[in-house]
Amino acid sequence: MNTMAEARLQTQKKSSQDGQETSLWSSGFGMKLEAVTPFLGKYRPFVGRCCQTCTPKSWESLFHRSIMDLGFCNVILVKEENTRFRGWLVRRLCYFLWSLEQHIPPCQDASQKIMESTGVQNVISGRAPGGAGEGQVPSHVRKEVQRILGHIQAPPRPFLLRLFSWALLRFLNCLFLNVQLYRGQMKMVQKASQAGSPLVFLSTHKSVLDGILLPFVLLSQGVGVLRVAWDPRTCSPLLRALLKKLGGLFLPPEANLSLDSPEGVLARAVVHAALAPLGLWTGALAVLRSLRRWGCGRRVCVRVHLAQPFSLQEYIINARSCWGSRQTLEQLLQPIVLGQCTAVPDTEKEQEWTPVTGPLLALREEDQLLVRRLSWHVLNASVASSAVMSTAIMATLLLFKHQKLLGEFSWLTEETLLRGFDVGFSGQLRCLVQHTLSLLRPHVALLRIQQGDLLVVPRPGPGLTSLARLSAELLPTFLSEAVGACAVRGLLAGRVPPEGPWELQGVELLSQKELYCQILLLLHLLPQDLLLLQPCQSCYCYCQEVLDRLIQCGLLVAEETPGSQPACDTGRQRLSARLLWKLSGDFTDSDSDDFEEAEGRYFRLSQQSRCPDFFLFLCRLLSPVLKAFAQAAAFLHRGRLPDTESGYTEQLFQFLRATAQEEGLFECADPNLAISAIWTFRDLGVLQQTPGPTGPMLHLSPAFASRDSQEKLGQFIRQFICS
Numbered sequence: 001m002n003t004m005a006e007a008r009l010q011t012q013k014k015s016s017q018d019g020q021e022t023s024l025w026s027s028g029f030g031m032k033l034e035a036v037t038p039f040l041g042k043y044r045p046f047v048g049r050c051c052q053t054c055t056p057k058s059w060e061s062l063f064h065r066s067i068m069d070l071g072f073c074n075v076i077l078v079k080e081e082n083t084r085f086r087g088w089l090v091r092r093l094c095y096f097l098w099s100l101e102q103h104i105p106p107c108q109d110a111s112q113k114i115m116e117s118t119g120v121q122n123v124i125s126g127r128a129p130g131g132a133g134e135g136q137v138p139s140h141v142r143k144e145v146q147r148i149l150g151h152i153q154a155p156p157r158p159f160l161l162r163l164f165s166w167a168l169l170r171f172l173n174c175l176f177l178n179v180q181l182y183r184g185q186m187k188m189v190q191k192a193s194q195a196g197s198p199l200v201f202l203s204t205h206k207s208v209l210d211g212i213l214l215p216f217v218l219l220s221q222g223v224g225v226l227r228v229a230w231d232p233r234t235c236s237p238l239l240r241a242l243l244k245k246l247g248g249l250f251l252p253p254e255a256n257l258s259l260d261s262p263e264g265v266l267a268r269a270v271v272h273a274a275l276a277p278l279g280l281w282t283g284a285l286a287v288l289r290s291l292r293r294w295g296c297g298r299r300v301c302v303r304v305h306l307a308q309p310f311s312l313q314e315y316i317i318n319a320r321s322c323w324g325s326r327q328t329l330e331q332l333l334q335p336i337v338l339g340q341c342t343a344v345p346d347t348e349k350e351q352e353w354t355p356v357t358g359p360l361l362a363l364r365e366e367d368q369l370l371v372r373r374l375s376w377h378v379l380n381a382s383v384a385s386s387a388v389m390s391t392a393i394m395a396t397l398l399l400f401k402h403q404k405l406l407g408e409f410s411w412l413t414e415e416t417l418l419r420g421f422d423v424g425f426s427g428q429l430r431c432l433v434q435h436t437l438s439l440l441r442p443h444v445a446l447l448r449i450q451q452g453d454l455l456v457v458p459r460p461g462p463g464l465t466s467l468a469r470l471s472a473e474l475l476p477t478f479l480s481e482a483v484g485a486c487a488v489r490g491l492l493a494g495r496v497p498p499e500g501p502w503e504l505q506g507v508e509l510l511s512q513k514e515l516y517c518q519i520l521l522l523l524h525l526l527p528q529d530l531l532l533l534q535p536c537q538s539c540y541c542y543c544q545e546v547l548d549r550l551i552q553c554g555l556l557v558a559e560e561t562p563g564s565q566p567a568c569d570t571g572r573q574r575l576s577a578r579l580l581w582k583l584s585g586d587f588t589d590s591d592s593d594d595f596e597e598a599e600g601r602y603f604r605l606s607q608q609s610r611c612p613d614f615f616l617f618l619c620r621l622l623s624p625v626l627k628a629f630a631q632a633a634a635f636l637h638r639g640r641l642p643d644t645e646s647g648y649t650e651q652l653f654q655f656l657r658a659t660a661q662e663e664g665l666f667e668c669a670d671p672n673l674a675i676s677a678i679w680t681f682r683d684l685g686v687l688q689q690t691p692g693p694t695g696p697m698l699h700l701s702p703a704f705a706s707r708d709s710q711e712k713l714g715q716f717i718r719q720f721i722c723s
Contacts (some may be wrong), residue, residue, distance in 0.1 A: 017312070034429050036413055046184065046386025047420060048307035051377055053536045054319045058310035064190050070183035075220050075304075076172045099166035102219060159247045161219075164246055168216050177301050185306040185385070186221055192309040193223050199309070209302075216303050229334075258494060303424050307381035319370060319536070326350035330685035332524050337684070337716045338664065338709060344520045348539055349528075373535035377706045380532045383476050389426035390418050390436040395470035397445060397456050400620050401668065405456065409433055412474075414593065421477050441465055461666060468624050468667030475621050476532060481553055483526070484546040485618035486626070487518040488555075491718040504606055509559060511537045512547070512601040519543045522720055527676050555611055555618075556603040619722035623666040625676070626721045631659055631668060632677035633714040636686070637707060642699040644692075649674050686713065 039165045052059045062071075080090050083097045090097060091271040172179060193199055201218070218224070326348045335341045363371065393412050397405060410429055417423065425432060437446065437456060443463040458464055475482065491514055496505045523531065523539050533542060540639050550556040605611065635655045639648060653674040660669040676696070681687045704710055 050308045050310035050380045055310040064187040071181045074178040076179045082194040099162045227505045305385045307385040328591040334685045335598040390425045392473040394436045395467040399467045443708040463665035480546045480549040482621040484518045484550040489516045489722045493719040509602045559604045628668040628673035630717045636710045
């Protein structure tokens with residue numbers, strides 16, 4: 001934060017020396033990035049560190065001290081120096097010689113180890129539900145275990161692995177200009193692999209090539225052979241046999257049977273014993289179908305990001321101590337939406353959207369909660385460690401109808417770098433903008449106008465939907481400010497008309513207590529997969545972070561009320577009356593009194609010339625989600641209920657598409673937004689789920705059966721939308 005504030009101060013000083021006021025929405029931005037670099041300053045910022053609360057030892061021990069000094073390497077660039085040999089023949093055969101020198105550890109026989117595992121022994125002895133009992137012959141069980149294990153995996157063949165790595169190296173060189181890997185991130189992974197414990201890798205599947213690209217990267221860096229999980233339904237028997245010899249994994253069909261099925265008990269026990277020491281990625285045959293399309297186009301660059309590794313054992317021990325009291329979204333928000341109360345409950349939100357599968361249901365409820373919250377930690381780290389691409393920045397500018405692309409592209413890149421994120425591009429600004437527009441050519445129309453200027457017009461319909469999907473990748477960078485801006489909009493909704501001038505809105509005093517409550521309401525409404533909050537992080541801590549961001553970016557300024565004690569005057573505060581410092585995350589019922597302390601602190605919207613446009617920009621980042629929720633509320637009296645979740649999702653999606661054609665809101669016509677709205681309404685108690693003959697059925701809850709209740713829901717959502 002200090003770096004961000006200092007950089008802004010330097011920007012303001014530079015602009016004042018030029019005798020002109022810095023405007024974020026003109027060509028005179030503070031730092032004109034004529035040549036864009038992936039990071040500001042001399043060192044690259046490190047992102048994607050593990051949780052310091054849940055894994056403090058890993059946070060300290062698995063961090064490379066010289067990580068800022070290390071740069072990138074091209075993992076597909078293999079030369080004579082990468083082998084033990086020298087000469088003109090080596091230079092011609094360096095790919096083949098390199099593949100022969102790759103270390104492939106020997107594969108041990110896992111059948112005996114699996115037979116001795118606790119889960120399989122419980123099934124044999126009958127202690128597990130659906131177990132065989134004492135009377136079953138162990139040899140039959142051993143044959144069944146070997147059959148299931150043979151369906152899952154086969155011993156990797158070193159010769160085939162080396163041959164495949166050689167062919168893949170040549171193929172990747174034909175497909176990509178380079179495959180960049182940050183050395184600092186790789187050093188941490190190598191340090192974790194040297195500890196002797198098995199490594200488990202999780203991927204966010206940003207590309208269909210993850211299933212073959214990431215194992216190659218880790219093998220080339222000496223981490224070892226990665227066992228990749230594939231979907232058996234998309235593979236022929238011949239391809240499945242080949243992939244097994246290359247390290248592929250295939251879950252047996254019995255593993256996804258119901259918990260009371262005796263056929264699935266032993267299969268799940270074998271899967272649990274076979275997959276603890278293996279890294280998992282789910283692949284798809286879309287890789288093979290995409291190679292022809294990718295091979296015909298121009299070669300591109302790829303960057304692989306790795307977050308900081310952490311100890312799973314340490315997480316299991318520490319994560320349980322961070323669990324506190326939580327309430328469902330229905331308990332938190334439904335009384336406020338219906339006007340039954342106005343106070344926000346002093347507790348956290350419990351919202352788990354992790355897909356429920358057979359192996360997950362086989363765990364205890366406490367372990368299920370542990371797995372779900374682990375997934376939020378992993379998702380938070382993976383998003384934080386990913387670079388922002390130029391297409392996301394350009395799509396945001398085009399979606400929000402900005403005029404001067406060169407200057408605004410420079411500004412938005414600078415703002416991204418100032419917030420500690422790095423970008424996945426570099427080069428001359430004009431060339432970058434031209435290249436980005438060429439990548440977005442299917443979604444935009446380029447028109448030449450007078451004096452050589454270029455007019456860029458987004459294509460209506462699916463083009464705007466695709467731009468909105470790309471723009472969502474920039475949301476994590478400005479998420480705190482966007483949440484704060486929409487919360488301020490909701491606070492001013494009942495006081496000032498939305499179309500009123502900015503000067504009129506700046507007259508209103510905003511108390512810190514009101515801001516806290518409004519931010520909490522919006523945090524509870526937004527889904528967790530959008531907020532990316534760590535499960536050990538309190539919403540009240542995040543409220544203060546949002547408020548700090550609004551002050552640092554200049555949107556809010558402190559306002560001292562007459563007769564109140566200045567905010568900077570701490571000398572007269574009574575330290576003995578209440579402890580001013582508490583442990584991080586220690587939020588009890590008494591902490592609600594801190595809101596009363598903050599009631600005397602007030603803020604106003606800044607009157608700087610750049611603030612109205614920047615405020616509107618932040619609000620628009622969340623507008624696709626909020627508008628989709630508002631349209632879902634308006635669709636409640638039109639939808640045909642009861643219906644299955646998939647059926648009602650299709651109904652809502654068709655309504656979003658029809659509304660997009662009428663009102664031009666194509667950024668909301670996204671099936672993922674329809675799913676998110678239905679899941680949120682289900683947690684809020686708007687929709688209820690009951691068992692049916694063909695599966696769970698959704699129907700409208702009695703609390704929202706009337707049009708008056710549905711209108712209250714729509715008004716609650718629309719207060720956060722800035723038109």
